[in-house]
Amino acid sequence: MVDSRSTDDFADRLEALRVAYRKRLDAELKELGQLIKGHATEPKESLLRLHAQLHKLAGSAGTFGYEQLGRIARQYEQSLNSVQANAADHGALNVDTSDWLVCLYAALKDDDSRSASQSISIKQKKQRTDEPHIVLIERDSILADYTAQQLESFGFHVTCLHDADDLQQLSGEPPDLFLVDHRASESPEIKQNSVAYWQQRLRHLNCPVFFIGAEESFQARLNALRSHGSGYFVKPLNTIELTKQIVQLLTAKDADPERVMIVEDDSSDIGTCRVALEKAGMNVWVLDRPTELFTAVSSFDPEVIVMNLRPGDVTGAELCALLGQMERWAHTPILYLSEDTNTELRQQTMLSSNCTVIDKPIVDELLIGLCRMRVQKLRQFEASRNQDGLTGLLKHASIKDALQTHWEHVQRHPNTHFSVVMLDIDHFKRVNDTYGHAVGDIVIAAVGTLLRQRFRRVDKLGRYGGEEFTLVLVDCTASDALRMVEELREAFASIQFTANGIEFSCTISAGIVDNKAYPSDPPHALLERADKALYSAKHNGRNQVKLAED
Ligand SMILES: Nc1nc2c(ncn2[C@@H]2O[C@H](COP(=O)(O)OP(=O)(O)OP(=O)(O)O)[C@@H](O)[C@H]2O)c(=O)[nH]1
Numbered sequence: 004m005v006d007s008r009s010t011d012d013f014a015d016r017l018e019a020l021r022v023a024y025r026k027r028l029d030a031e032l033k034e035l036g037q038l039i040k041g042h043a044t045e046p047k048e049s050l051l052r053l054h055a056q057l058h059k060l061a062g063s064a065g066t067f068g069y070e071q072l073g074r075i076a077r078q079y080e081q082s083l084n085s086v087q088a089n090a091a092d093h094g095a096l097n098v099d100t101s102d103w104l105v106c107l108y109a110a111l112k113d114d115d116s117r118s119a120s121q122s123i124s125i126k127q128k129k130q131r132t133d134e135p136h137i138v139l140i141e142r143d144s145i146l147a148d149y150t151a152q153q154l155e156s157f158g159f160h161v162t163c164l165h166d167a168d169d170l171q172q173l174s175g176e177p178p179d180l181f182l183v184d185h186r187a188s189e190s191p192e193i194k195q196n197s198v199a200y201w202q203q204r205l206r207h208l209n210c211p212v213f214f215i216g217a218e219e220s221f222q223a224r225l226n227a228l229r230s231h232g233s234g235y236f237v238k239p240l241n242t243i244e245l246t247k248q249i250v251q252l253l254t255a256k257d258a259d260p261e262r263v264m265i266v267e268d269d270s271s272d273i274g275t276c277r278v279a280l281e282k283a284g285m286n287v288w289v290l291d292r293p294t295e296l297f298t299a300v301s302s303f304d305p306e307v308i309v310m311n312l313r314p315g316d317v318t319g320a321e322l323c324a325l326l327g328q329m330e331r332w333a334h335t336p337i338l339y340l341s342e343d344t345n346t347e348l349r350q351q352t353m354l355s356s357n358c359t360v361i362d363k364p365i366v367d368e369l370l371i372g373l374c375r376m377r378v379q380k381l382r383q384f385e386a387s388r389n390q391d392g393l394t395g396l397l398k399h400a401s402i403k404d405a406l407q408t409h410w411e412h413v414q415r416h417p418n419t420h421f422s423v424v425m426l427d428i429d430h431f432k433r434v435n436d437t438y439g440h441a442v443g444d445i446v447i448a449a450v451g452t453l454l455r456q457r458f459r460r461v462d463k464l465g466r467y468g469g470e471e472f473t474l475v476l477v478d479c480t481a482s483d484a485l486r487m488v489e490e491l492r493e494a495f496a497s498i499q500f501t502a503n504g505i506e507f508s509c510t511i512s513a514g515i516v517d518n519k520a521y522p523s524d525p526p527h528a529l530l531e532r533a534d535k536a537l538y539s540a541k542h543n544g545r546n547q548v549k550l551a552e553d
Pocket residue numbers: 427428429430431432433435439440441442443444447468469470541545
């Protein structure tokens with residue numbers, strides 16, 4: 004087992020990895036040459052080895068900037084797949100490999116002259132104790148080390164395992180995520196039935212899994228799904244996208260309990276739902292008089308409502324229509340519990356798009372599962388309305404709303420602190436002008452992921468516009484905010500981007516204000532003060548954090 008943080012000098016390690024990989028390429032191409040030669044004379048024997056070698060090359064070359072080489076290796080690997088399928092049907096093993104080696108060397112030469120990946124890496128990093136823990140299972144040790152470094156730049160702690168058999172070495176708390184190459188084992192079982200193999204290995208580990216692999220195919224994705232993977236990522240890995248998905252997965256795992264409102268009536272079985280839902284960890288509010296629906300939804304803000312088809316004097320369909328007239332509640336899902344045989348009533352209810360009818364007697368697992376699923380969908384819908392697509396942070400209007408809401412909350416609880424941060428990427432126009440808008444977008448996305456990874460869930464994080472960000476740090480004094488944003492500034496400066504073979508890094512400047520220092524300031528005035536402090540940081544030379552001053 005390798006703890007990827009054992010070496011401090013990340014920059015040297017990265018360079019060493021690149022050199023090691025380049026050396027390995029020479030050896031691999033040499034071996035491929037022999038296999039290709041062997042294939043002409045003894046096709047059967049060399050076919051499997053040739054396939055394995057091409058697969059390895061296709062999975063790793065792109066990661067280190069050898070994109071053409073990786074592409075061609077994948078193309079040849081796919082040709083061999085068809086040959087193998089053909090052989091199974093007709094017994095023929097015909098494939099013309101005569102120019103493969105020449106083409107592979109030509110691609111290598113081309114890639115050598117312009118390493119064209121858009122990857123990120125890290126030069127240095129401060130260690131934190133609360134980093135999410137990822138266990139990476141990858142047989143290619145150079146690739147494993149490289150992937151670990153990329154993930155570490157976003158504040159993950161990565162442990163590398165060479166083979167799925169090494170899983171037994173893991174002890175203590177389960178990690179937050181397994182990142183698994185779906186072929187990461189030499190065991191013959193994996194070749195026979197990889198789905199059964201992974202199901203059996205990962206079943207007891209109680210932890211989400213993302214699979215990675217060199218194949219971009221329907222079957223590879225289906226196998227990952229059947230092995231209980233929450234995602235499948237094709238090599239070379241796009242670290243920004245992968246990290247974004249990891250952050251999303253971990254955020255969902257730590258999400259608040261689902262808020263379920265039960266509209267009670269005289270029937271006894273609706274009361275038993277409460278017990279089942281609370282047992283499942285949900286936050287349940289029981290409304291005993293439908294006439295108080297509006298007051299109740301305003302104060303509890305339910306994410307799903309459970310009721311009978313006729314809760315009292317009104318029908319469920321009527322309550323649903325009343326909620327539908329108010330924009331805030333129009334999308335709240337409703338689960339109806341029914342033993343009513345009145346077809347008309349059932350149909351009225353089912354015609355509403357966000358309603359589901361469950362027949363009694365209620366199966367607890369079904370009720371819990373449906374509540375979870377509906378809440379998850381609603382949260383996704385609300386996130387897509389409020390979140391900026393590139394960064395996953397709140398949009399301009401939503402971060403301003405979040406600041407307003409938190410400010411109002413603090414007016415009611417005067418002893419609480421919060422800080423407002425305005426943050427901006429330095430000389431960002433140069434990034435766009437030099438490397439192009441698409442690379443600029445990657446840099447913006449990296450800030451978003453870094454913010455989501457480093458700050459707490461209670462904090463409000465937004466993209467104010469372009470390359471400018473606003474943070475509302477809850478229960479946080481200006482000095483605490485200063486420390487955290489300083490750490491963020493250092494972490495961001497240590498991320499090294501590569502575009503068209505050129506490495507570069509970026510910096511950020513920030514301004515901070517704390518509500519206690521300006522108790523009579525409304526939200527917009529606090530924003531202005533943070534913005535002024537940001538301007539002062541820019542004016543003072545950039546790459547720094549400033550507190551607001553009178
Ligand atoms: N790639 C990309 N660029 C954007 C986006 N939104 C805004 N920009 C660009 O961000 C740049 C911001 O430049 P400026 O406001 O001049 O600031 P700067 O170059 O960062 O300089 P300082 O802030 O003074 O350090 C402009 O070139 C915008 O076109 C976006 O979504 N993607």
